Amino acid sequence: xxxxxxxxxxxxxxxxxxxxxxxxxxxIEIPHLCYQEGMHxxxxxxxxxxxxxxxxxxxxxxxxTYPVAExxxxxxxxxxxxxxxxxxxxxxxxxxxxxxELKDFAKKWGTAKTRFETEKPDDCILCGLCVRACxxxxxxxALTFAGRGVARVVDTPFGYHPESCVAxxxxxxxxxxxxxxxxxxxxxxxxxxxGTERTCRYMLMGVVSSKTCPANIDCATxxxxxxxxxxxxxxxxxxxxxxxxxxxxxxxxxxxxxxxxYSTNHTWIRGINGVYMIGVDHFVASLMPALEEVDFSDGxxxxxxxxxxxxxxxxxxxxxxxxxPQLAAVPELVNYSPYHRGxxxxxxxxxxxxxxxxxxxxxxxxxGEVEKLSAKKMLKGISLDSKEILNNWNTLAKEFFQAAR
Numbered sequence: 001x002x003x004x005x006x007x008x009x010x011x012x013x014x015x016x017x018x019x020x021x022x023x024x025x026x027x028i029e030i031p032h033l034c035y036q037e038g039m040h041x042x043x044x045x046x047x048x049x050x051x052x053x054x055x056x057x058x059x060x061x062x063x064x065t066y067p068v069a070e071x072x073x074x075x076x077x078x079x080x081x082x083x084x085x086x087x088x089x090x091x092x093x094x095x096x097x098x099x100x101e102l103k104d105f106a107k108k109w110g111t112a113k114t115r116f117e118t119e120k121p122d123d124c125i126l127c128g129l130c131v132r133a134c135x136x137x138x139x140x141x142a143l144t145f146a147g148r149g150v151a152r153v154v155d156t157p158f159g160y161h162p163e164s165c166v167a168x169x170x171x172x173x174x175x176x177x178x179x180x181x182x183x184x185x186x187x188x189x190x191x192x193x194x195g196t197e198r199t200c201r202y203m204l205m206g207v208v209s210s211k212t213c214p215a216n217i218d219c220a221t222x223x224x225x226x227x228x229x230x231x232x233x234x235x236x237x238x239x240x241x242x243x244x245x246x247x248x249x250x251x252x253x254x255x256x257x258x259x260x261x262y263s264t265n266h267t268w269i270r271g272i273n274g275v276y277m278i279g280v281d282h283f284v285a286s287l288m289p290a291l292e293e294v295d296f297s298d299g300x301x302x303x304x305x306x307x308x309x310x311x312x313x314x315x316x317x318x319x320x321x322x323x324x325p326q327l328a329a330v331p332e333l334v335n336y337s338p339y340h341r342g343x344x345x346x347x348x349x350x351x352x353x354x355x356x357x358x359x360x361x362x363x364x365x366x367x368g369e370v371e372k373l374s375a376k377k378m379l380k381g382i383s384l385d386s387k388e389i390l391n392n393w394n395t396l397a398k399e400f401f402q403a404a405r
Contacts, residue, residue: 004072019063019074020048030076031085031109033092033176034127035064038234038242039136044128046088047109051075060084082110090114097121099177123179124154130171130180137241138205139337140164140330143171143182154180163329166204167217173235202228204326205341207236208272240340251366255282257339261356264365267301267315268339269356275348278315283369285338291331294344296323301344303334315356318349 001012006023013022018041023030032048035041041064048063053073060080075081089106094116096102102125106112126145131154134143142162146155156162171180198213207228215222228236249256260268266284269276280301288303288310295302299317303310323345326333334342357365 002068002070004068004070004074006074007076013068015068017068019050019052019061019066019068019072022068023050023063023074023076028076030063031105032064033105033125034129036129036133036174036238038238039129039132039174041065042128042132045092045125047085047092049081049084049088051078051081086110090116092125094118095121096123096125096177099123099179101177105176123177125177126152126154127176129174129176130154130182133170133174133237134165135336137237138166138168138170139333139341140166140168140326141332141336164326164333166201166326167219168201168205168237169219170235170237173238199322199325200224202236205237205240207240207340249363251363252370254286254366254370255339256362256366258359260339260362261353261358262362262365263315263356265312265315267312269315269353271353275321275346276316276353277343277346279338279343280312280334282338283366284310284312285335285342289335291334294327294331294334296320296345305331314347316347316349316353318347318351320345320347322346 002015002017003010003012004022005011006019006026006028009026009028011022011026013025017025020030020032020035020041030048030050033045034043035048043062043065046062049060050063050066051074052059052061052066053075054069054071063074063076089109089111091114092102093106093111093114095118097114097118098121103112128145131143131145135141140162142156142165143154144157145152146159147153165182167182171182198217200208200211200213201217201219202208202225203211211224213222214224219225249258256262257268257270260270260281262268262281266281267278268281269278271277280303284303288305288308291303291305293302293304295304299314301312301314303312324333324343326341327344334344336342
């Protein structure tokens, strides 16, 4: 635990907490626009800037990205903070003069008008929430930034209609100005494209294991959709991401999802009502970091990318109820989200699955896999905690699996 002072109030928070989260836990409100609980901070809008004193030196810092440290003194309402916040709000108002949500926010936090003008008013403040939510939470990467400087905008990749968008609505949910309406735009396309049996968007997001859509992708009128959002309190994809962050287990650089059961050939299963979603684990997703094709046939999962091919036996056999329709267009979903968006198929097994690893047993097994790599000196001095290791797995995959067998 770390002890610091915010606006004269001493508080204790876990190491790794940001100043914004620490203030929130103490009931101290700091304004913010580009921060969303459950997502990694970005520091785009700078509205959350505070004054930080550390070791006698005082500076202005964005509280959403600044980690707590022992003895920090933080002030959220000094003249310097208020002046800087006012200028930031004026600039945002100049860019988006007709956005009611932004005008109400600015009025609450210090200014009702702006001295600046813009030639091309917009509704987007470039906070990046929609882009990051689509990439980091849902794993679809259906949105991106395009252009530089004053020409920067949020767009779809290369300006084309994104095949990976599942109309999950998370971009609309997190947008602070109401500019983003991609959910309703893409839902119409999904209605025309998918056919008679449509997959529920919560399954495409990896929130539930198996569910078809009863409402023709008209989620606003779907009782199940409204029930889930009412129960969660926030968007279900954010809820799932928060639970994943809080409960995930690690072995070296690899993540294990506690809700899954694991096979020793690096595949996983997750069951509900007698059917099982299957996929490959983070270990394999890292071994093949740039997937170009995911094939599911003849009792095997075949991953192809970078001129390499990796074939894995299915963890269970039975009736195949559904294959992930997103993987044909975006095979990289397995890399980005192996336990959620990157699931491979849903199977009704011929017999009750047995012999799988769970919880601490799965973690100990994965620890052993990491030790095998180290013992064979396949890492050649690369630290297991280093990000560099994930860029080298694809050259190790073939040798490792041959050795394991």
